[in-house]
Amino acid sequence: MRLMLAVAVLCAVAAPVRAQEDQEGKDHPMFSRMPGYYINRYDAQDFATVDLETEPPKKVEGRYWQIEYWVKEDAKKFGPVQIARNHTDPIVKRGGRKIVEDVDTSGGTTVAVLPAGGKNIWVQVQAGNSGDYYTLTVVEEAGMEQKVEFSAMELAKALSTTGSVALHNILFDTGKATIRPESAAALAPVGELLRNDTALKLEIQGHTDNVGQPAANLKLSQDRAASVQDVSRLELRHRRRSADDRGVGRHEAGRRQHERSGTRAEPARGAGEEMNCLPKRWRAPAF
Numbered sequence: 001m002r003l004m005l006a007v008a009v010l011c012a013v014a015a016p017v018r019a020q021e022d023q024e025g026k027d028h029p030m031f032s033r034m035p036g037y038y039i040n041r042y043d044a045q046d047f048a049t050v051d052l053e054t055e056p057p058k059k060v061e062g063r064y065w066q067i068e069y070w071v072k073e074d075a076k077k078f079g080p081v082q083i084a085r086n087h088t089d090p091i092v093k094r095g096g097r098k099i100v101e102d103v104d105t106s107g108g109t110t111v112a113v114l115p116a117g118g119k120n121i122w123v124q125v126q127a128g129n130s131g132d133y134y135t136l137t138v139v140e141e142a143g144m145e146q147k148v149e150f151s152a153m154e155l156a157k158a159l160s161t162t163g164s165v166a167l168h169n170i171l172f173d174t175g176k177a178t179i180r181p182e183s184a185a186a187l188a189p190v191g192e193l194l195r196n197d198t199a200l201k202l203e204i205q206g207h208t209d210n211v212g213q214p215a216a217n218l219k220l221s222q223d224r225a226a227s228v229q230d231v232s233r234l235e236l237r238h239r240r241r242s243a244d245d246r247g248v249g250r251h252e253a254g255r256r257q258h259e260r261s262g263t264r265a266e267p268a269r270g271a272g273e274e275m276n277c278l279p280k281r282w283r284a285p286a287f
Contacts (some may be wrong), residue, residue: 047062048064062141
């Protein structure tokens with residue numbers, strides 16, 4: 001009798017006890033957690049790639065959150081369907097749409113998307129064990145922002161090796177030639193390179209997409225090139241190019257110098273200008 005009691009006590013001590021408070025992180029600002037649930041696992045990244053559970057699978061990229069919630073032992077458990085719709089119904093009411101709802105009493109997955117500010121916000125909810133836990137995944141679609149810029153030495157090596165370099169992260173106010181302050185890191189190595197090599201002259205070519213009116217955007221592209229000249233204090237030659245011009249293959253004679261409309265700042269690649277540096281053995285101006 002005493003042996004059986006000892007075994008029972010040992011089993012009671014060895015039984016795992018799940019924490020009942022948030023382990024880390026916080027709720028996503030778009031969603032309140034289900035009452036009585038706590039955060040068991042949290043992951044947030046500035047940029048990630050996620051395969052959503054759609055048919056076929058949907059790959060999305062951008063700012064990423066994944067939060068796993070568990071019900072507290074003394075709290076009321078909600079069913080998987082209620083958990084899923086508690087997250088997707090507000091999205092539908094705000095103009096979004098439900099892509100997948102494969103949920104029953106035991107669990108399942110639902111996926112919805114909300115257009116907002118010119119981008120998509122993807123939401124996936126996976127509930128399991130009849131609502132004991134659920135995982136919320138949110139992805140705000142966006143392209144990856146380049147964080148590392150060329151140093152002057154790397155820029156010189158690239159120009160010597162390939163003959164041209166694409167400079168990213170040169171940002172302009174939309175519809176204007178005003179360079180935004182955060183472009184300084186991308187432009188600084190150009191000035192340093194010219195100070196180090198006074199025999200070097202750089203030609204700057206701006207490349208854009210094909211959205212907008214050609215004449216207006218050509219003028220804007222020329223103004224932006226002049227702004228780069230002012231900031232970098234370079235003698236800049238901005239010329240019209242054709243498909244036959246050297247080093248341009250994708251663009252036609254300046255006719256396809258375009259930008260997207262909107263109110264956001266635009267990067268130098270994709271939605272805005274891509275600046276290519278090409279070396280010319282002309283004398284650089286004094287700084």
